[in-house]
Amino acid sequence: MIKDQFPVINIGQLDEFKQEDILISRFAPYLAVHKNLQQAHKHDFYHLVFFTDGAGSQTIDFERFEVKPFQFYFMIPGQVHHWAFEGHVDGYVVNFSGNFFQSFLLKADYFEQFSFFSGNANEAVIEVPVAMQADMINLFEKLLRESEDKQRGALDMVRLLLVELFISIGRLSAPNEQKQVSPYNLTLLKSFRNLIETNFRSLKLPKEYAELLYITPNHLNALCNDLLDISAGEVIRNRVVLEAKRLLVNPELGITEIAGQLNFSDNSYFTKFFKKQTGSTPEEFRKQFITKRS
Structure with a gap:
């Protein structure tokens, strides 16, 4: 739970x-x-x-x-x-x-x-x-x-x-708003974001979402680059990082437990992922946030 x-x-x-x-x-x-x-x-x-x-x-x-x-x-x-x-x-x-x-x-x-x-x-x-x-x-x-x-x-x-x-x-x-975006592409992007919200803990690769959307990974990546100026992979990673931050500021949760909740194979892999995305280790982020709030 x-x-x-x-x-x-x-x-x-x-x-x-x-x-x-x-x-x-x-x-x-x-x-x-x-x-x-x-x-x-x-x-x-x-x-x-x-x-x-x-x-x-x-x-x-x-x-x-x-x-x-x-x-x-x-x-x-x-x-x-x-x-x-x-x-x-x-x-x-x-x-x-x-x-x-x-x-x-x-x-x-x-x-x-x-x-x-x-x-x-x-x-x-x-x-x-x-x-x-x-x-x-x-x-x-x-x-x-x-x-x-x-x-x-x-x-x-x-x-x-x-x-x-x-x-x-x-x-x-x-x-x-400079771009003229087709209703189809807007609907597709919304569906992608909804799928991420439901599955970001278990699905972390663009090709997994592309399969659920019945499009190719290249199509999904082009869509995100065009509408969001970031890749599909970055959209997914950003959501995982946000959830990691939300969990890290709860002192009752250990880093290993958080890694498990986000479906990382081990604590080390989670730490490397988080530092690559944010520039801080999970422990450093936790300390910084607690210091800012106190």
């Missing part, structure tokens, strides 16, 4: 939880209630924060970002994150479960079109331009009112406002 290395927060466990599958709050009072969430943890729900005031840092899957006013942070279930704020911090927070939109949207994969829901930490932080800042604040104020007033159809109005928010933020990256 695989041990979970971080506290996993369920949306129903939150003290101010009032409505099924959704929580909307100003960030300052939310932070005051949930000071314990400043330590590294995971959610089983989607977590959105829009900062309007404050400074410090937010770390998502071991990628550190400087917190600034008018920044969005999007996190999907399972990502590891923690805060390190400086002084007063405020804004808005929205937590919603995967079920919240299930009966509302016919497309089960609707959110997969938005890069900030990809699970890639570097795509999860978005700065809002000055021209949009007032509109974003107004939208969040509407979300708060609908959440608090509980008028007829309030939850559906919340869903509509959130979809409006996601589309508006998604458009921010549209002018920078």
Whole structure:
């Protein structure tokens, strides 16, 4: 049985939880209630924060970002994150479960079109331009009112406002998209990533995934190089490294146990793999992370 290395927060466990599958709050009072969430943890729900005031840092899957006013942070279930704020911090927070939109949207994969829901930490932080800042604040104020007033159809109005928010933020990256990508290739890449998420512990070679996708390894590699600018093998290795980091920061897990969970034949092979990918041994990474957090 695989041990979970971080506290996993369920949306129903939150003290101010009032409505099924959704929580909307100003960030300052939310932070005051949930000071314990400043330590590294995971959610089983989607977590959105829009900062309007404050400074410090937010770390998502071991990628550190400087917190600034008018920044969005999007996190999907399972990502590891923690805060390190400086002084007063405020804004808005929205937590919603995967079920919240299930009966509302016919497309089960609707959110997969938005890069900030990809699970890639570097795509999860978005700065809002000055021209949009007032509109974003107004939208969040509407979300708060609908959440608090509980008028007829309030939850559906919340869903509509959130979809409006996601589309508006998604458009921010549209002018920078240079490549015209076919729907087939996007679907193929999504299928590859989904297969990695399910099988990264046991399947570590591109040819194994290519076989499951009914394409050649060369086709899969060309796809990843074209859309992601990295090879298919690197996509797989990056996911293994991320999981290794998540496991390593749990002091209760030994290196040998972690190597076993990730299906490495022995501790030595795992150590060589990890050092080649990160520049640090597993023990060095563990010490560095614990030192940074203390």
